[in-house]
Amino acid sequence: MTSASRTVTAFMVALLVPVVLVTAWAGAAGRRLRESSSATKDVAVASASNDSYCTPTLKAIIRRVAGACGLIEGGGGGRGCQPMEAKKVAALSGDDFNALFKPLSKRAEIIQFDLGKAELDPEAIAAVEKAWSDQRGASFFFVVSRASPDGAADFNETLSRDRAKAVLGHLGEKFKDEDLKNQVGLLWLGEQYAQLGDEFCGWNRSRTAACTAQDINRSAFVAWIDCAL
């Protein structure tokens, strides 16, 4: 073999090997790209929470309550639900109504008030803020306020309304959050409907002192509801 042919042979071999390799690598990448382009891509999309306790029945009730409380556009309600209206939209016995909130035992806070009062004490303020800041993916924040059956029913209805409004007022003042009007539902129940049993004394409360059934009803139950309607 002449030196010239050796040169050409070596040149061609040295050049062709990488050319063939590059062509093969590009071809393989191109084939995979075409295959992946036609494949379906499943990616989770950011969404509000919809916890396992959100059964269709619960959702239906929440929708009716939230609609009546003015949280849903076209729901027909205004901010705050009257006690009897709450009973009507929930269409449940008091115990069944309370049972709806039992899955929230870890998320809810029970804000306690003094007898005949609607002012938040420092512990109550801290508990309200703690509950509000734990929104996560929830869409609705319910404030369900009550009064113990001491005194006249009318007075207790007004008292429970003032307690709910005290919670809302503090949230508005502290967080200045535009979403309050879309997310917070107030239900004041007075003493007439869905009184809490003393088993709720074991839940997260703003006060640590011993608790009776009367104490636990001088309260506002606050919690985010993790249901996407």
Added chain:
Amino acid sequence: MRTPDETGLETADPSKSLDDGQLEAPSPPAFERGPLVLTGVGALVGAIFAGVSTSDFMAHLDRQVHAIHCSFIPGAGRELGESGCKAVMLSPYSSFFRESFWGGVPVSLWALATFAFLAYRAWLLVWNQRASRAETGFLWLATALPVAMSVLYGVLSVAKVGATCKVCVGIYVSSALVFAGAAWAHRKNPAPPDLSPDFGRLARWFAEGVAFVLVLTLTYLATAPSGDPKAALQGCGTLVSGDDPAQVMLPLPSGKGGEPAIEVLDPLCPACKAFDERLSASDLKRRLELKAVLFPLDNTCNWMVTEALHPGACAVSEALLCAAGLGSGPKDEKAATELLAWAFKNQESLRALAAKDEPALRQKLETNFPAVKGCLGSALVKNKLTKSLRWAVANAIPVLTPQLFVGNSRMCDEDSDLGLEFTLSKMLSKAGQKAREKVKASPRAAKEGTP
């Protein structure tokens, strides 16, 4: 006229050049093969390392994630996770012409061409069993190119990328080997000095080297898959609204007055750190007015993930919001940027600390950034972080990080690494702006809180 040479092989007349048959000074005497064999072996090893690196780079032209080789043994050590090799490959220094071609032309392709050329020259001289001093001198000079590039890339790797790549080290060592071998071969070459160098032959050898680079580059450009030009212009999906009513966005260093852009990130996500580094290294960042939306992939605060993919990300995100300021006034860009840079730098240790003891991470944040004390962990900042996550819900964006929105258009995930410059330049072009204006928001995206 041809005569048998000392080895019995037929060769050209000793009065002629072994290389091209032209008449020239008497043929140089035989020489030691060892140095040229060393050069040839070094060039082959370098070509294998460069080939492995090019193969890994080209595998990513399918816009997917692949394991890449990261070992001092050529072709061994395939790794899927983060590695110095991956960091270097995804860095803007791994290829050229990135704005013109998806991924650009990998520098390893040119290394492959150079080593292939050097192997050709070295083994040709071994095969010929003799070489003029001009030939060994040219070979020595040619081997200086990979050495110079190795020094340059070694410095870039350490100083700019902050990572070293084992395959690259293999190339550096091969470069040193071929240089040493060629220098030795030239020194040991018993041929008499060329008193009147033949510049024509030198030019031809040089042209051969250029041909190696050109042919491989053209082959690459002709065969590399081009992808979907429409996706490059308009992206993959849009925001419902890029507005920030809850003021959760953090300003990031970028070009003021540029195209509004939003980076959805998790401060403890390695991919976000790498993306931020790639974006920062690109000149195109100056054409963006960039803001960040925090999206920690940590179930401590993010209900959309079932576990803490990046433990501590919620706490660090809170600290970032605190540093920037929770009020309605202008955000403190400097403070937020400093904290984000610190979080990126210490990601691994912060994640490990949070997985073991989350309060200790919060303590560490307060120690390193005393300004966040009193804010970190408060109801206000938790509420703000929730708002940041709900911005993602309101815009129905995918649950992943990082994401980049240019205007309201989301850059396709597969374009956010090697294709970043190409895609970003396309999205920012006039054609890209027109294409993005035509795209409407996804119908899946619902107004937040609306049932």
